[in-house]
Amino acid sequence: MMEPPPIKRAHVSLLYQSSIKELMHDFKFNASPRAGMLLVELMLVNKPDLLGSALLPVPMHHQRARERGFNQAYWLAEQLARRTGLELLNAECHKLVASQRTLNRQERAANLRGAFSIKGPLPAHITLIDDVVTTGATTNALARVAQKAGAMHVDIWAVARTPLGNS
Incomplete structure (x- = not known):
């Protein structure tokens, strides 16, 4: 029997394509604070209710x-x-994982096993922050670790998601 996903809600309002993809690339690979601030503003325009x-x-x-x-x-x-x-929490990544970009859903999950740790206890309700969600493997792996550290309710708030069929 499959266990339910650890994420309760995902709030991702943009698609990782065209101008958003270019903006994200400028932010991630050129460390552009201007691009980063624009992405933050876009996230705040459509902020999750909870x-x-x-x-x-x-x-x-x-x-x-x-x-x-x-x-x-x-x-x-x-x-x-x-x-x-809101309070800013920290987690650690102990495993230098292969780039997730070329992996399928099962390979991504296997790639992340044992990668994260969090010093608890965590608040009951936390929100994970990520840039791009593709299959959810990264945030699911982190959410499971967060639950073990005390979080009862874990949500995601990300800038963009890859269009369906591109994962």
């Missing part, structure tokens, strides 16, 4: 963060926490 009491960005392995220069999910969460007044 955010819980804390934001938890998807962590990045320290080696990958060094290569890129920053963790885009943490950067977004930091800006959103300032604007919403």
Whole structure:
């Protein structure tokens, strides 16, 4: 029997295509704060009604963060926490996982097994922050760890999702 997904609600109002994809690429791979602030503004225009009491960005392995220069999910969460007044939580990624971009749903889940840890206890209701949701494997893996650390209700708030059929 399959266990239910750990995510209660996902709030993602943009599609990862055309100008949003270009903006995201500029933010992630060129570390453009201008692009990042525009993405934050777009997220806030259509903010979820229920955010819980804390934001938890998807962590990045320290080696990958060094290569890129920053963790885009943490950067977004930091800006959103300032604007919403919510607590900013931290998780760690211990496993240098292969890039998720080329993997299918099952490979993504296997790739992330044992990757994350969180020091608890966490508030009962938290919201994960990510840039792009494709299959949900990353946020599901993090949500399971968050539940083990005490979160009872875990939601996602992301900038964009890949169009159906592109995962």
